[in-house]
Amino acid sequence: xxxxxxxxxxxxxxxxxxxxxxxxxxxxxxxxxxxxxxxxxxxxxxxxxxxxxxxxxxxxxxxxxxxxxxxxxxxxxxxxxxxxxxxx
Numbered sequence: 001x002x003x004x005x006x007x008x009x010x011x012x013x014x015x016x017x018x019x020x021x022x023x024x025x026x027x028x029x030x031x032x033x034x035x036x037x038x039x040x041x042x043x044x045x046x047x048x049x050x051x052x053x054x055x056x057x058x059x060x061x062x063x064x065x066x067x068x069x070x071x072x073x074x075x076x077x078x079x080x081x082x083x084x085x086x087x088x
Contacts, residue, residue, distance in 0.1 A: 002088035003030055005055075006037040011048040013041035020056025032085035040087045 005016040015037045017024035041047045053059065 002033075003027055004033040004037060004088060006040065006087045008044070008047060011046060013037075013044065013047040013050045015041070015050060015052050017052070017054045017059065020054070024054030024056065024059045029085075033087065036085040037087035 001018065003017070003019050005014075005018050007014050007016075015034065017026075017030065019025060019027065038050065041050045
């Protein structure tokens with residue numbers, strides 16, 4: 001399941017951090033995916049506002065999921081590994 005979701009509801013672009021099991025903490029891929037979703041919404045003349053939310057019962061803003069570091073210790077948050085991020 002993607003960690004970031006994007007959808008439209010009328011003139012509202014909705015970006016959802018989709019990691020409820022960790023209160024939607026930011027993982028290492030999310031910054032690029034968030035940027036791609038925001039760019040997609042900004043390019044759409046039908047979107048007049050963008051709402052950022054978290055899936056589940058809570059969202060911890062500004063929290064980095066440090067547990068992700070053990071999966072890829074050489075990776076930096078928001079680093080570009082040569083791939084172009086896509087908005088799911």
